[in-house]
Amino acid sequence: MKLTRDNFGELLTPIHKKVFFESYDEVPEQYSKVFAIDKMSKKEETFPHMGAFGLWGSNTEGNTINEDQMSQGDTVTFTASRFDKGYDVTWELVQDDLYNVMKGIGKGGSAKALGRGLRATIETQAANVLNNGFSNTGYDGVALFSNSHPLADSSSLGDNLTTGALSDASLKNGLILMRDQRDEANVRIMAMSKKLIVPPELEYTAKATVSSNGPAGELSNDTNTVPRLDICVLDYLSSSTAWYLQASNFDNLMFMWREKAFFDSEKIQKTVDYFMYGYTRFAQGYVDFRGLVGSTGE
Numbered sequence: 001m002k003l004t005r006d007n008f009g010e011l012l013t014p015i016h017k018k019v020f021f022e023s024y025d026e027v028p029e030q031y032s033k034v035f036a037i038d039k040m041s042k043k044e045e046t047f048p049h050m051g052a053f054g055l056w057g058s059n060t061e062g063n064t065i066n067e068d069q070m071s072q073g074d075t076v077t078f079t080a081s082r083f084d085k086g087y088d089v090t091w092e093l094v095q096d097d098l099y100n101v102m103k104g105i106g107k108g109g110s111a112k113a114l115g116r117g118l119r120a121t122i123e124t125q126a127a128n129v130l131n132n133g134f135s136n137t138g139y140d141g142v143a144l145f146s147n148s149h150p151l152a153d154s155s156s157l158g159d160n161l162t163t164g165a166l167s168d169a170s171l172k173n174g175l176i177l178m179r180d181q182r183d184e185a186n187v188r189i190m191a192m193s194k195k196l197i198v199p200p201e202l203e204y205t206a207k208a209t210v211s212s213n214g215p216a217g218e219l220s221n222d223t224n225t226v227p228r229l230d231i232c233v234l235d236y237l238s239s240s241t242a243w244y245l246q247a248s249n250f251d252n253l254m255f256m257w258r259e260k261a262f263f264d265s266e267k268i269q270k271t272v273d274y275f276m277y278g279y280t281r282f283a284q285g286y287v288d289f290r291g292l293v294g295s296t297g298e
């Protein structure tokens with residue numbers, strides 16, 4: 001089909017769309033390695049927490065069953081946010097093709113930049129759940145990583161905050177803290193760490209700590225007793241010292257799509273030019289502090 005002023009938007013949009021999604025997919029996703037991915041059926045999705053019954057009570061033959069009540073806990077709310085961006089493609093650019101417009105690149109690499117920008121936006125928003133996890137106010141009134149999480153059916157407090165720079169000793173302390181996590185009735189839940197999440201600055205420290213034959217940083221004949229954790233490096237973590245542990249058998253970090261990204265175009269009113277754009281809506285956060293342990297690295 002010959003390119004004309006009337007159909008150039010129709011012909012160019014699929015080309016730019018292809019470049020957009022190819023640029024989005026050119027490097028593997030990182031956030032999906034630590035976030036559970038789900039869909040939203042409406043703008044807001046809620047996750048109510050329930051209390052816990054605690055340990056069973058002993059009883060005697062012929063007696064009535066022990067009865068208990070479960071409290072209602074806090075509610076987590078996810079609210080979808082909108083993200084979008086676009087750029088103009090003029091008829092003159094198409095005619096002169098100074099910027100490889102016909103190849104879907106656009107002025108300044110527009111289509112490629114848009115796709116890469118979306119990937120960076122998603123990774124940044126997801127990483128910020130951890131970046132802000134030591135200072136945010138969460139669903140239970142304290143930060144994601146805290147030693148004072150209130151429990152619905154106990155006067156005790158939940159704890160998923162450890163300390164220290166990443167090392168053999170501090171990692172073991174974090175692993176022990178994970179194993180001691182409790183439900184709403186202060187009963188151990190047998191959380192077991194499977195992932196060690198670190199920024200790029202700690203990638204090789206993490207690998208040495210987990211994979212060395214002996215304890216990392218020590219001159220001894222002792223065996224390295226740290227379990228073989230899956231090391232997840234997230235490039236958009238803002239702290240160069242913070243590190244995190246995650247268990248795989250609990251729902252905690254979640255990324256929820258309301259509308260997956262799409263690419264489209266529209267004619268600019270009273271011109272022969274077109275506007276190319278991308279649009280998406282999603283939410284990210286955590287539904288529970290359990291199965292997570294974090295340290296600022298200090």
